[in-house]
Amino acid sequence: MFSVVASLPTTARGVTTRITTGLRLRGREEGDDVGRRRRQQQQQCCSSLCFCCCGADGGKTFTSPDEKKRPTKGRRPFLSSPPHLTTTKTTRTSSRRVFDVSTKAVAYPNEREDKQQQQQQQHEREHHQQLIKKGDRIPTSSLQYFDHEGNLQSIETSQLCSKGKTIVVFAVPGAFLPTCTNKHLPGFIDLAAKMKQAGCDLIACVSVNDAFVMDAWGKAVGAAPVLMCGDGSGDFTRKLGCELDLMDKGLGVRSRRYAMIVKDGIVEYIEMERGGAFTRSRAEDVLQVLEEIKS
Known part of the structure; x- marks a missing residue:
């Protein structure tokens, strides 16, 4: 050019x-x-519209006349934030929209912990109210054991602690556990004859184990004078309010250690250990109480 x-x-x-x-x-x-x-x-x-050009008007961005003519079918709708994570509030002031977003931190783990703590406290209160004590009647439940012929039997607690009988019932956290095997059960085996002379008709050992485990444990330690009863489902223990949580030790929910004397279906004497301790439910203490009751 x-x-x-x-x-x-x-x-x-x-x-x-x-x-x-x-x-x-x-x-x-x-x-x-x-x-x-x-x-x-x-x-x-x-x-x-405030901030419409940058898309901060709560999802109502500016659209040109050409865009309004476009079909809306198949277009992705505006997705607002989940209501439990954010709270959106839009106010109108003198023909202008003021977009206000206030975030709300949702602490679900804390809420779950609080709920679990409340349930645990309620559970403890209920168990504290239901905890068996002197003067209470033995709750109705079913226990399993093997008789001398090796047959599996089931017996109701109302039949076991029937009228006219004096029964000694003691419980252990679990079969084959060290304290239960070396101290608690052997004490009642050794003093079984003296307890019968003091008026005891039957000595029963209860644990949250099945009857097969209780039978094997009894044979291992020679517990012929003691009736080895299995509370496999923990129903009897739960009705007594004597559940012991050993989840952290991998043992599940067991029974607290205790010893009691039941006469005519009514608790005459009971000593409940705290946790897995062994200080108040010894056979010697039970024998002394039996002799006092007889005299």
């Missing part, structure tokens, strides 16, 4: 230059008009 203009005469060259300059100015003015119209359109939009 410059070569063509240079080859023209001086008069024609000046006319061409003026035409080229006019075209450039006209194009610049048209570009300025387009930019001005766009700015005016954005100002009008922003006067009614």
Whole structure:
């Protein structure tokens, strides 16, 4: 183009230059008009919706007339934040929308811990109220044992502690456990004859184990004078309120260690250990109480 203009005469060259300059100015003015119209359109939009151009108006972004004509089928809807994580509140003030987002921290683990703690406290209160004590009647439940012929038998506690009988019942946290095997059960085996002389009709050992385990444990330690009763489901222990939580030791829920004397189905004497201790439910103490009752 410059070569063509240079080859023209001086008069024609000046006319061409003026035409080229006019075209450039006209194009610049048209570009300025387009930019001005766009700015005016954005100002009008922003006067009614705050932050609409950046999409911060709660999902109501500005849409051009062309976009309004587009079909909405298949378009992904606006997904608001989950109600339990954020709380969105939109207020209108003098024809302007003020978008306010207040986050709410949801501490689900803390809520679960609080709920579990409340349930545990309620469980302890209920068990404290149901804890067997002197003067209470033995609750009705079923225990299993093996007789001398090796047959599995089931007996109701009401039949075991029936009227006219004096029964000694002691419980251990579990069969084959060290304290239960070496101290608690052997004491009642050794003093079984003296207890019968003092008026005891039957000595029963109860544990939250099945009857097969109790039978094997009794044979291992020679517990023939003691009836080895299995409370496999823990129903009898639960009704006494004597559950012992040994989950942290991998033993599940067992029975607290205790010893009691039941006469005519009524508790005449009971000593309940705390945890797995062995200080108050010894056979010697039970024998002394039996002799006092007889005299």
